[in-house]
Amino acid sequence: MTASISDNLLAWYDRNARDLPWRNPPGRALPGDPAWPYRVWLSEVMLQQTTVAAVKPYFAKFVETWPDVAALAAASDDDVMAAWAGLGYYSRARNLVKCARAVAARGGFPATEAELRKLPGLGDYTAAAVAAIAFGRRAVVVDANVERVVARLFAIDEPLPGARRAIRAAADSITPAARSGDFAQALMDLGSHVCTSRAPRCLICPLAADCAGRLQGAPDQLPVKPPKKVVPQRTGTAFWITRARGKEVWLVTRPAQGMLGGMRALPDDGWSAQADGSGKPPLAGDWQRLGAVRHGFTHAHLTLEVRRLDTLSRPRGEGQWWPVEKIAEAGLATLFAKAAALALAKA
DNA sequence: AACCCGTGGTT
DNA sequence: TAACCAAGGGT
Secondary structure, eight states, X not given: OOOOHHHHHHHHHHHHOOOOTTSOOTTSOOTTSTHHXXXXXXXXXXXXXXXXXXXXXXXXXXXXXXXXXXXXXXXXXXXXXXXXXXXXXXXXXXHHHHXXXXXXXXXXXXXXXXXXXXXXXXXHHHHHHHHHHHXXXXXXXXXXXXXXXXXXXXXXXXXXXXXXXXXXXXXXXXXXSSXXXXXXXXXXXXXHHTSOSSSOOGGGOTTGGGOHHHHHTOXXXXXXXXXXXXXXXXXXXXXXXXXXXXXXXXXXXXXXXXXXXXXXXXXXXXXXXXSOOOOOOSSOSOOEEEEEEEEEOSSOEEEEEEEEEEOSSOOSSSOEEEEGGGGGGSOOOHXXXXXXXXXXXXX
16 A cells, blocks of 8 residues: 555655744744744744745744734834834734734634634635644645645646635645644645746655656646736835934835835835826925935836935924934835935935 | 735746 | 746735
8 A cells, every 4th residue: 555645745744844943843832832823823924925034034033022922912013014124015014913912812822724814914824824833733724835736746737826726625635634734834845845836856756656747747837827917117206305414314104005004114206006106305405316226026116216305394294303323223115225225325 | 806015036 | 137936915
């Protein structure tokens, strides 16, 4: 009798699992430790559409600053947003605080996938992942890695996103009742290092003998993806407004909705992914052109002009004067950090 | 359901 | 180098 797919994969995982800070080697929180679900949840939210390498320093900073969910629940929105600055997809940070407060209020994380799914920032993937990894529940955990591995394993050639139903059913069919969390992480490790998007390493794959995609000859062609859309080019202007001979700079907080929502930022001319900015500054004066920075978003590429003015006037609208020497602590998203760096380089 | 939302590494 | 891609969620 041949070993099952899950047995093969778990045996491979026992030998090849990555050592990651949110997993459970000696000296770290263990399953059963009250801090364990918190660390699993935090890492899973950070890892949404974000690479392991990018997450590591943020995860370390967060668990150092806020060791448990009660500590995070007590943090200010501004502090959490600033700590998240640079990681991207800032709605995650807004939902992170909401979720922490809801969890703290109810005395801990719920242990079932269905209850976890109701928390802000937890969709189908994250609810399943936390239920499986933190609470040992059987759950069908489907992220982009699992989608790719399963589409190949079962030779599912229907294009995404339509293929998701079949992929999920196939993933369900191979998910074991025991070690469900390890199984999920094993599929993800396999997808990130062996069954990679462009050049799958079938020769070292523990599932190669069972892989219908490989037997058909072109596993790298699966899953079939929809055609990509053209990314528009946009232009905008950011304003570096200082007083006291450049010692303080005017910062605003962006609206909670929309791009870079809730983040501290330089004032700008209203550019968006849908339209160019007006170019109009928030106050009249002898503006100096400093050049431009370029930044790529998922759905638009932006060229952001940077202009400078030292003034005695208070700009229109809400905002605050921020010490320039502490600009690194303002929590600027990468786009505005680039603009600030340009302004300071030309000072 | 289709679209919006960041960033940095890889090829 | 430009395109591709990543442990997706909200609306």
